Amino acid sequence: GNSVTQMEGPVTLSEEAFLTINCTYTATGYPSLFWYVQYPGEGLQLLLKATKADDKGSNKGFEATYRKETTSFHLEKGSVQVSDSAVYFCALSDANGGSYIPTFGRGTSLIVHP
Amino acid sequence: NAGVTQTPKFQVLKTGQSMTLQCAQDMNHEYMSWYRQDPGMGLRLIHYSVGAGITDQGEVPNGYNVSRSTTEDFPLRLLSAAPSQTSVYFCASSYRSGAYNEQFFGPGTRLTVL
Numbered sequence: 001g002n003s004v005t006q007m008e009g010p011v012t013l014s015e016e017a018f019l020t021i022n023c024t025y026t027a028t029g030y031p032s033l034f035w036y037v038q039y040p041g042e043g044l045q046l047l048l049k050a051t052k053a054d055d056k057g058s059n060k061g062f063e064a065t066y067r068k069e070t071t072s073f074h075l076e077k078g079s080v081q082v083s084d085s086a087v088y089f090c091a092l093s094d095a096n097g098g099s100y101i102p103t104f105g106r107g108t109s110l111i112v113h114p
Numbered sequence: 115n116a117g118v119t120q121t122p123k124f125q126v127l128k129t130g131q132s133m134t135l136q137c138a139q140d141m142n143h144e145y146m147s148w149y150r151q152d153p154g155m156g157l158r159l160i161h162y163s164v165g166a167g168i169t170d171q172g173e174v175p176n177g178y179n180v181s182r183s184t185t186e187d188f189p190l191r192l193l194s195a196a197p198s199q200t201s202v203y204f205c206a207s208s209y210r211s212g213a214y215n216e217q218f219f220g221p222g223t224r225l226t227v228l
Contacts, residue, residue, distance in 0.1 A: 043222050101145070106155065
């Protein structure tokens with residue numbers, strides 16, 4: 001079956017530091033890959049996505065590249081801000097058994113200090 | 115568009131009580147899902163639906179029922195609440211478009227069972 005593994009948090013950084021959150025996946029087919037962000041007290045919202053190998057998704061200064069050879073989709077940002085403090089979820093969507101219900105990682109909490 | 119709406123936002127129940135969590139979407143999405151979010155456990159899929167009249171079980175379905183009589187609505191019923199069902203519940207919807215099915219999440223219902 002499909003699975004997503006994320007680095008455990010919390011990740012604690014100072015403002016303007018470089019961010020990497022690791023995500024690796026296992027899938028039977030050719031999945032699409034997603035990063036979602038959850039701000040305190042809110043639901044998840046899509047941050048970025050990539051639908052095929054070597055695609056790079058980007059949004060709000062965040063980037064992630066779909067690496068089929070290493071089955072990875074690591075999230076990066078060059079300079080984090082306090083407002084980036086949130087929980088980040090990696091997810092994949094695949095035609096597993098005919099349905100595209102996504103598989104989520106456990107989430108990684110990011111705390112950015114001024 | 116209102117997107118995905120959930121009611122109520124907060125609820126306190128006593129053990130053994132029943133209740134229905136409401137979820138509605140106005141985007142004509144085929145897929146709808148219910149998740150629960152617990153500390154350290156990420157998102158766990160309870161039930162999902164790929165269209166009106168079609169539902170299926172997710173990872174943690176015990177103690178919950180669903181039905182999908184219309185495209186717009188997907189209520190989640192707790193038959194006899196237990197303290198283990200204390201959690202934050204999220205409803206999500208998406209198009210049935212395979213690689214492009216971004217999930218749209220509601221704001222969540224925070225449930226406490228005493």
